[in-house]
Every structure is written in structure tokens, then in C-alpha cells.
Amino acid sequence: MASKGEETRKRILDTAQDMILDHGYAGVSIDQLIKRLGLTKGAFFHHFKSKGDLARTLIRRYADDGVQLFKESLARAKKLSDDPLQQFLILIGLYEEIFAGLTEPYPGCLLASYVMEMQQFDVETREIINIEFYLSRRELTKLIGQISEKYPPNIDIDPVALADGFMSLFEGAFILSKSLGEARITVQQIRNYKN
Amino acid sequence: MASKGEETRKRILDTAQDMILDHGYAGVSIDQLIKRLGLTKGAFFHHFKSKGDLARTLIRRYADDGVQLFKESLARAKKLSDDPLQQFLILIGLYEEIFAGLTEPYPGCLLASYVMEMQQFDVETREIINIEFYLSRRELTKLIGQISEKYPPNIDIDPVALADGFMSLFEGAFILSKSLGEARITVQQIRNYKN
DNA sequence: GTAGATACATACCATCCGGTATGTTTTATG
């Protein structure tokens, strides 16, 4: 079992993430955060040496979780099919499942949230964001490349642009869903787009 | 010609928008803003009665400009063709032109920026954002509906979902372009998606 | 030209902010 300290640290991270997705990073003060947690300044600064440290830790965790989820999902997809197109469709299906299971107050993407106030963060934090996007792009491009090799499209395509398009659709859906309430359909819509 | 006061007011709005797109709304203080403008507190609070007033005015202007641009572009498209599909493609082309003309430090969308710290704003400000998205969705849905009537698709589609998909792609492209530098290709990519 | 409105500047304030110094309690370990 996790020690008391680690548990508190996790609680801080979780609550901070919730609040940042609603108010933005600069819009969340440490005072507000610890008040909601029922903690004190001493407790917070015992776990994080600054607010920027919290921001870095938070986005690193988010990015790492995202990478792991992608790896696991891709592994599952590869186990279920040898065909790259089928793998891609399964992959999307798995993500669809996850987002369909989420309750109404739609969370949003922490990466996008950070990007919107990029200049607020130090270089290291910004680097984490960039790496995450480049990584996603690379993996998606690889998959799409495999698909277009096996199923030569009638029009010539740019796998990188297609990967970007997919990611854009993904991130944009978060924005819409937040302002309109629900847009999970969009994720499902992607499947129609593929051919 | 605009009076001196109106000019200053416009300068405040323009500079504020620039700064908010880089630092987020909460990340921009009035002190920082007026310092960059070479103004004083008195000047600012003469033009806006609070920071929230600035936020509201700013997003209203942005939304109104967006609506007008859409109307003008659609009118131009309708003048150039009677076919709804062609109109849609021309419309996209016009937007593509605009974004292709922008210089490297990619601005971003103020609406998306606000959405990321939605709880920071009063109900009226949030309402402006919601209305803007609903309006865009309605207009796009109408257009797509006309297209699918004239060119019955081989799979049955949901015009609303397609409109959402388009908007998502649009908004998401802003995020990617901001974190990776350039993604205007994505806009062009949309054209391939249509058929 | 002068009265009033508009457009700014100056000085100030209460509160909040991130951060620190220092204390107290709890927990793990020998």
C-alpha cells in the first residue's frame, strides 16, 4: 500500500489537475488548492518545492499515462489482428470505450490546457509537452504508413498530415465537448473517415 | 477617423488578446498589460470597468468578427457556385487562404483559450462562447445537410456530427500548430476528407 | 473663450499570491 505521504501527494496532483482543467493553471492559486484539499501551505511545499514544480510533475504524469495507455492499447490491438488497418480501428475503438465511460462533466486534456498558456511555464515543462505531441505524431504516422502500404490509397496521402489531422480532431473534440457538453460522437466519427 | 479614445481602446483590446493567447486570461495581469501599452491604471479603468469587462468585450468582438467572416465568406462562395458541395469547398478554401497568410508565431483561437479556463468567467461571457459554437454548428450543419441531399452518401451520415468533426479539426489544429509550429496543412487536409 | 466632457496620470489600498522559517505531530525502524 502507498504510504500516507504518497497518498497525499497523489491527492494534491489529482485535485490540482481537476482545478486546472476548469480554471487554467494561472487561475488556480495554491491557497485555493490547499483549501479544497483541507491541507496547509506547509503540507503543499513539503511535497512540491514550488508551483512550477507541481505543474511539471503534473504534466509529466499526464504525458506518461498517455504514452502507457497508447502502448497498452496498441499491444492489445496487435494481439487481436495482424492487419494494420484493423489494428488502427481497434485502437480507436479502445479509446472510444474509455471516453464513452466518462461521466458528464467532461474533463478535457491537460496538454491542451497547458498549450493555451504556454508562456506561463519553464522550458522543461514546455519540452515535455512538445515531446508528447511529437511522440504521438510519430507513432500514428508509423501506423498510417503501414496501412497505406498494404492498402494503397487512390489519392496520394501524407501520413504525417493524416496523423496531425487525427490528433487535431482528438484535441478539438475536447474543446467542443467542454463548451457544448458531450462530443464523444466525434471519436466514433473518425472511423467513418478512414478508407 | 476614430477618436483618440477609441483608438486607445482598440489598442488595449488588441494587446490584451495577444497576451492572453500566450499566457492565458488569468496569466495576464492588468499591470503587465498597461506596462506593455505604456499606459496607466487610470487609463485602463477609464475604458473598462473591470478585468472581467475586458474579457467580455474581447470575446464578444472575437465572436462577432468570426460570425461576420463566416457570413462574408459564405456569401462569396454562394456567388461563385450554386452547388452546395462546391460552396463548401470554396468556403474552406477561403479560410485556408487566410490562415496561409499568417506569419509564424501562430496566434491561436481566443474561444478555445477561454474554454480552457471557463470557470474564470462570468455567465454572460461563457454564454457568448456557447452561442458562438452553437451558431457555427448550426450553419455548418445546414450546409452539410444540403450537400448530403444533393449527393446522397453511400453510408448514412449525421450532419451535426460532421459539423462537430469539422469544428474539432479546426480548433485542434490551432493547438497542434501552437505546440509544434505550423499545421495549416491540416486545413487543406479537410478537403481530402470530403466525399 | 470657457464649460463640460473625455482621456488620461498619480497615488493609494485591501487582499491575495507564492514562498519561507519554524514549529508540532505522526510514522517507520532499530
Add this chain to the structure above:
DNA sequence: CATAAAACATACCGGATGGTATGTATCTAC
């Protein structure tokens, strides 16, 4: 059970923040 480290609490600080009160210059209209 003693002890030290870890986990938290309390109290405080300098500066930033949004906002106000009040003054002054500039412009406009009669």
C-alpha cells in the same frame, strides 16, 4: 520504546493584483 525522518501545521513576509479616489490635461461645442 527511543529516535530520527517524514508529514503536516502555524505564522509570517515582500511583492503583485484588481480596484478606487482624485487630480490634470486635452478636446469639443457653444
